[in-house]
Amino acid sequence: MNPAMRRLCLMAAATVLLCGTTSHGAGPYDGYMNNDALVDAISELAQGSAVCRVATIGETGSGREIRALTLASDPDAADENPAILIVAGLDGRHMVGTETAIRVASRLLSEHSDLLDELTFYIIPRVNPDGTEINFGEVNAGYIGTLTDVDADRDAMMNENGPSDLNGDGVITQMRRPNPPLDDRAEFIADPVEPRLLKKPDAREGETAMYSVYIEGVDSDDDGKIAEDGDGSVDLDRNFMHEWPAFARDSGAYPLSEPEAMALATFVIEHENIVAAVVYGRHDNLINKPDSKGKDVSGRGPKVIDSGDANLYEQIGTLYTETTGQKRAEKNDTAGSFHAWLYAQRGIPSFATTVWGRPDPAKKQTDENGEDEDEEVDGNGDAETSETDAAPASDVDPVSGVWTANITIPEMGDMDLTLTLERADDDSVTGSMDMMMGTATLTGSFAPGSGALSLSAEFSPEITIPLALMIEGDEMTGTVTGPDGNATDLTGSRVSSNDAGGSDDAPQGEKKDKGKIKASDENAAAWLAYSDTQRDGAGFIEWTEYEHPTFGTIEIGGFVPGFNMNPPADQLDALANPQTDFIVKLTEKLPKLRVEGPTVKKLASGLYEIRLGVINDGSMPTKTAMARKARTMKPTIIRMSVPVEQIVTGNRVDRIWGLDGSGGRSVHHWIVRVKDGASLSIEIANGQFGEQGVSFKAAPTD
């Protein structure tokens, strides 16, 4: 099925089932390059440039070209210099990688062309244009893979029941069905801390499941499953050989079953000069330290990285975080991924980054312009201050945010509450309170000087409870006077704040973490907070009731696919600059081979001792520990011109499988029988650093 037809299917489903189309704000890919724009951008880079060349390395399932840029002072000899490979766009949703790759290419060309004399860059900005194209279509369904058809529910019908955009908001999200009937089963509840998130109930807490949850769609093939067999697809980052998920539905019929994956693998195998790779995608091994202890299924290969390469990854990881300031990256399973294969089977140091991680929460609500800056800077210090200072002196709004509280009611025991508060400029406070009996609306005011907060909780027009509270830092104490006039104590603590410096990410000391109730999926809650406070809610479709054709009244909502991978397009330039800096700094770490000698010593007339050293002056090893084990990167070959029968000691052909960084060396030693003054030579051939030879005479050196 071609992509246009896929779009049509989704659209058809949408028009049939839907009540009206309301477009939801800015999509996650607004301002990003679609395939046509990418082709233009690539042509623009190459146009008139003597050092940038474009080639097609293969075609996608639908016949789109996969393009590679080669940056080299002499493009004809590009393959003879050591090369850095930059790859992006394996996952159809990861648009930021492609944008970054193009920007990195552009800046390397404009500002760092001096590097290109001795180095080559191969940049493949979008491996999966087919998947990307679908995400630029009418409906954002978070398409990951290729166009290869997969009978996901294995019922001998292909793609017969994909997701449909029922509410017509242009996004495929989730459906939650409250109190489903007996032929369905509730498995989730709304997270009490962040009720927009779903979690599995905890029986120990007396929680009972309330929702069954589905992908947005219908059961068009009447098999009792919703949206279980949509278009495609095979995930390219699960289609490579290392730890390939053999029986998964999205990993392909066999490794490299996808033409895109095959093109990429072939490119790598054919370019022995690649010495390092940077992969922009959904994986990260720079911020999240890769596991260097685990073994693969055979017990003979590494699960992730070989222990001998832990230092290398730590070194480059530090370089990355220092250069880019990126603090966090989502963790995703790397089985079958491109970068995992590149390392674990080819031995190439491959550094994976998401490019963009979830930003810190914004620091100050009132600072309209500060938003972009705030999320790039390290906000940990500011957060610390809010702990000790009195609330009014702090940058942090002492009131706004989510609080969990506990009240002790005589003869009833404890009861948990969640208060969501919002303070306006005039210190009036509004909000809501969730408790077992239901949700109450809160109104009141805050006195910044004293930290006193008085609130009225209205459960219904008849029942209103006054709350007298004191706020100190992130703690709340107070009294609640019920309708019967009895006062009970209330204690609370802040869970997240609209503007506090990092409620869960910044290290805030033990004191703060203690007793704090967190959302069951803290990461999701933090994304949600980021969406709320800095993105105008663009990342999450609020749960809204919808009349489902077979389920009756349900709610549709959830995260917007691609939101947590891609920043707003106006941040792309700022994001790409440090990425270029990282690449440049990485080039400074690359191995540098130096040949020392040969030194020649005359042992007797016609008998000479020769020593030759090969030294790595760079800080990275010439080959990873993995490469030395896997032997897929060719060794450095040292070839002595003296015929084997005249060699008294030493090998005519020697191989160096790898040199450690920072002065790692290999010394080669021969004693040969040659005529005094004879012309000799040693050839040093290396797949990554080219060939060189030394010619010398059989005569003593100093």
Added chain:
Amino acid sequence: MKRAMVCLGVLAMSLLCGPAFAQKHVPSKVDISWNRFYDYKEMTALLKQLEKAYPDLLSLQSLGQSEQGREMWLMTLNNSDTGKDTDKPAMYIDGNIHGNEVQAMEVVLYSIWYLAKMYGNNDDITELIDRCAFYFVPSVNPDGRANWFREPNTPHSQRSGQRPTDNDFDGDLDEDGPDDLDGDGHITSMWRFDPNGRYRRSAKDPRIIERVGPDEKGELSRAGSEGIDNDGDGRINEDGAGGYDMNRNWPGGWQPNYIQFGAGDFPFSFPETAAIGKFILAHPNIAAAQSYHNSGGMILRGPGAKFRENLYPRGDRAVYDLLGAAGEEMLPYYDYMIIYADLYTVHGGTVNWTSEQLGVVSFTNELWTDTWITKSDDTRLDSEARMRWIDRMMFGQTFTEYSEYDHPTLGKVLIGGGNKYSSRNTPTFMLEEEAHRNFAFTMFHAGEMPAIEMPWIEVKKLSKNLWQITIEIENTKIIPTRTNIAAQNDIGTPDILTVRGKGVEVVTSGTLGDRFDTTLSPVEHRPGRMLVERGIGSRSISTFRFIVTGTSGADVTISYEAEKTRNIKQTIKLEEKVYEAEE
């Protein structure tokens, strides 16, 4: 065999006389001698002749070209009068993926030849062909085969395909292979004259080089196989043709070269495996597979690696065991073995892929074991006995007498020993028997590919316009319609049982323990199109029940579809009745 006639007259004359197994001569339209081997060109010619002679059964196609451009021949055997090959259970049979394991090709060729000539002349084979299809790839490694016949070789060389490979990591490809120094057309062994050597020529038979005792003095030491240091690096024969193993290149538990030597850069990285892989993936009707190798006299099943042991559920192991036991009987000097446990670890082998990733019941037969020359399965041959058998049975043909040779770097050496026919290959006078026994076992295997029928259908009236249909589906064969490995790992498509008719609506459906079971395990959705994930098991009956509405006398069509066997279909009427298949 069961049709073999017992001669009553002879039996009457002598009580000692057992049953005789003989058969009437059935001539073939293509005369092929089975007491010889055929190189790639001869193989191609014979395949073409067979196709021409039996056009109704055989069709030859090339799946692509080998590394060196040879056609990858695939012979399909199918009687199109009984349906398309893809609608029938099919067996995939190949041989000679290791170029030196030559007689594997003759066994495959024999199978094609025998089936084709017997069709219409023998009830068993005619029935088998009418029910099943066969895909034969006689030589998976035509380049290795061509080299083995054309060039001087050892019994073990040219296992690899012929893609030039840098075995010794010196930047050069295939630059230092063995050399036929004594000009006998074979690569044999070199022995160095060495006063400190631990070997000597035997006093009883100078063709035997024996180890000396601890207090004896020797005269020879090993110098490897015949060759010189072609590239002047000080080593001999370190980088010959190829240097990989295509039987480690399949995507079933594939591991990289440093874990599994010979694996290649990725699964299907060689044109030969890629071409065959593409064909097999496009034929989910393949229910059984056999890959012939040599040697050792083994009937091997997976897994190839311990970590895949749990992939073989008990039900599948029982299937393999039944077939394997038959094999051990039919191939008296063969052992039924598990690759990783009884032989060695193999990642990415052909049968690992077909059985573990595709759910196909697969074996690898290792042809020939040289003790069988004695026709006694407990004889271990010592060196003298071996020479005796070579002399008496082979008239010395597999041995090159030792001769002295002036080696450029080793000095004076002895060259000689067993030639490339001296082990691994079946002696040609025994080839037909080896081919036939293996063929017969593989046909037994093929004959046990699933066959389903509906032996019993019962229609009962529950009330006006409400009917109960109970259906038995029987698999009469050992191999289930879906192996357990397939069902457990979501391999392929489940079987599909459909009940439909005009004006007939399926209200609910489900499975029963047997026809007397009163409690239905219902399917919740799409009751008229049931997905039968586990298929119909080994020699077993599954019972299904449908409750339908419809007017009396309405036609109802029941169909059962399965990837690995023929679909079946029967139309019945809504009226109280029991439909029983005629015996």
